[in-house]
Amino acid sequence: MKNSKAKAATGTVAESPLLASDATVAQALPLARFPIGKVDKVDVSLPEGYHEPSLKYVERDARHGSLETAMTYTTVPNPFNCANFSSEPVSECFFFPGSKEVLMNLPNYPQPLVRPKTTSFHMIDVPGKGKGLFSTRALKVGDLILTERPLLVCARGVVVLRPPNFSDAQYSQYSLDHLERVTEIAVSRMRPEAKAAFMALANCHMEDGSGPLFGVVRTNGLSLGGLRPGVRGEMGTYNATCKDISRLNHSCSPNTASRFDMASFSYSLYAVRDIADGEELTYQYTAVGVPAAERKKELAPYGFVCTCTACTDVATSDARRSNIAAFNANLIEARASDKFLGKFLVKCRAQLELVEQEGLESLRIYWVLLRALMDVYIWRGQAKDASAYAAKLDKILWDADLPQDYKQFIDPKSPAYEKHEMWRKVYRG
Numbered sequence: 471m472k473n474s475k476a477k478a479a480t481g482t483v484a485e486s487p488l489l490a491s492d493a494t495v496a497q498a499l500p501l502a503r504f505p506i507g508k509v510d511k512v513d514v515s516l517p518e519g520y521h522e523p524s525l526k527y528v529e530r531d532a533r534h535g536s537l538e539t540a541m542t543y544t545t546v547p548n549p550f551n552c553a554n555f556s557s558e559p560v561s562e563c564f565f566f567p568g569s570k571e572v573l574m575n576l577p578n579y580p581q582p583l584v585r586p587k588t589t590s591f592h593m594i595d596v597p598g599k600g601k602g603l604f605s606t607r608a609l610k611v612g613d614l615i616l617t618e619r620p621l622l623v624c625a626r627g628v629v630v631l632r633p634p635n636f637s638d639a640q641y642s643q644y645s646l647d648h649l650e651r652v653t654e655i656a657v658s659r660m661r662p663e664a665k666a667a668f669m670a671l672a673n674c675h676m677e678d679g680s681g682p683l684f685g686v687v688r689t690n691g692l693s694l695g696g697l698r699p700g701v702r703g704e705m706g707t708y709n710a711t712c713k714d715i716s717r718l719n720h721s722c723s724p725n726t727a728s729r730f731d732m733a734s735f736s737y738s739l740y741a742v743r744d745i746a747d748g749e750e751l752t753y754q755y756t757a758v759g760v761p762a763a764e765r766k767k768e769l770a771p772y773g774f775v776c777t778c779t780a781c782t783d784v785a786t787s788d789a790r791r792s793n794i795a796a797f798n799a800n801l802i803e804a805r806a807s808d809k810f811l812g813k814f815l816v817k818c819r820a821q822l823e824l825v826e827q828e829g830l831e832s833l834r835i836y837w838v839l840l841r842a843l844m845d846v847y848i849w850r851g852q853a854k855d856a857s858a859y860a861a862k863l864d865k866i867l868w869d870a871d872l873p874q875d876y877k878q879f880i881d882p883k884s885p886a887y888e889k890h891e892m893w894r895k896v897y898r899g
């Protein structure tokens with residue numbers, strides 16, 4: 471499913487890179503199936519350093535040979551060494567070597583799953599979209615809507631050995647069959663209620679050669695980074711399938727965004743602007759700052775054409791979005807003139823308005839602009855105005871990249887103002 475804001479998460483659900491280019495080939499080859507390599511469960515003992523039963527899996531393709539992929543199936547957090555959380559939902563994971571260690575080496579891992587006090591959503595049928603999530607109360611920007619551990623976290627970019635003499639189409643189907651098998655092992659480890667939730671999720675890959683389980687992963691998986699240090703791009707991310715977040719439908723002006731917390735191994739979903747009681751909760755599956763035609767292409771594998779306002783009034787929206795993308799909100803002048811700051815302020819406010827008109831509060835540019843406005847007011851010595859923007863920044867809980875130093879400016883009387891190196895350092899002219 472989604473792209474977690476290309477990086478975030480974040481969150482968003484993405485197609486397997488292995489399959490993205492093969493999808494059309496596979497479509498042309500409906501029911502052709504090929505035997506896949508023998509899967510040996512060669513090691514169910516505890517690898518050194520682990521305090522939980524991990525299933526080590528090695529694939530040996532008896533006929534073709536040489537590739538051995540050592541992957542780990544594991545449960546996070548592990549009910550054996552995290553007895554305090556044994557009643558909490560867990561994630562079944564299919565990990566590359568090293569990912570488990572990332573978690574084990576976190577100083578504060580594992581943490582419990584902290585749920586919001588009130589339920590703020592329910593799932594209902596949406597004409598033309600399957601099911602979707604809707605708010606059951608008015609939400610304010612920054613409100614926590616839900617937290618959840620993924621049902622399944624699956625490695626992306628698993629290398630599948632290409633048997634000799636296989637055509638592209640044959641190899642594509644062979645890979646899909648292989649990925650179905652590895653997904654099946656992870657799903658078979660799920661608790662019954664988790665498995666039922668997984669099996670109930672949408673699958674828009676019924677007709678392209680994907681198996682029923684891998685089809686669900688492709689339809690619903692959010693992009694999850696941070697578990698493969700040193701591995702760049704898509705290959706460095708996992709595919710996380712969730713019970714609730716995966717039920718969110720896409721909008722190019724999403725009103726929610728998620729953030730993943732490694733220590734509790736959970737997503738938190740936040741309102742990125744005020745949401746009315748009964749409004750549909752939406753999420754971005756793909757980068758939304760780009761032109762409509764690009765978004766349409768990226769969304770095609772999900773089997774729908776987006777009909778949000780940005781995709782229907784393309785001329786207006788594309789012009790605004792390219793304007794937003796082109797703006798540089800960095801305050802570059804070391805000692806700025808009052809005149810420069812005045813103009814910069816007007817520009818930032820106008821850009822902020824564009825971001826709000828386009829419903830792009832989930833994007834990084836939103837807080838970059840709020841921060842720039844706060845900075846300008848600090849430079850000008852206007853603490854009250856600066857603190858209003860600091861307070862807005864304080865609502866942006868969905869973006870882990872936001873530097874937290876704004877917090878000292880929330881109180882307009884804070885001594886941090888006078889200590890700021892640019893406080894009232896503006897010269898006339």
Ligand SMILES: C[S@@+](CC[C@H](N)C(=O)[O-])C[C@H]1O[C@@H](n2cnc3c(N)ncnc32)[C@H](O)[C@@H]1O
Nearest residue numbers: 471599600601672674716717718719720772774
């Ligand atoms: C991750 S699922 C979202 C939840 C799904 N609607 C369900 O019933 O569980 C993705 C699928 O939902 C549908 N969908 C998501 N956003 C949509 C939209 N904006 N318009 C139409 N269909 C959408 C598509 O069928 C897509 O393949």
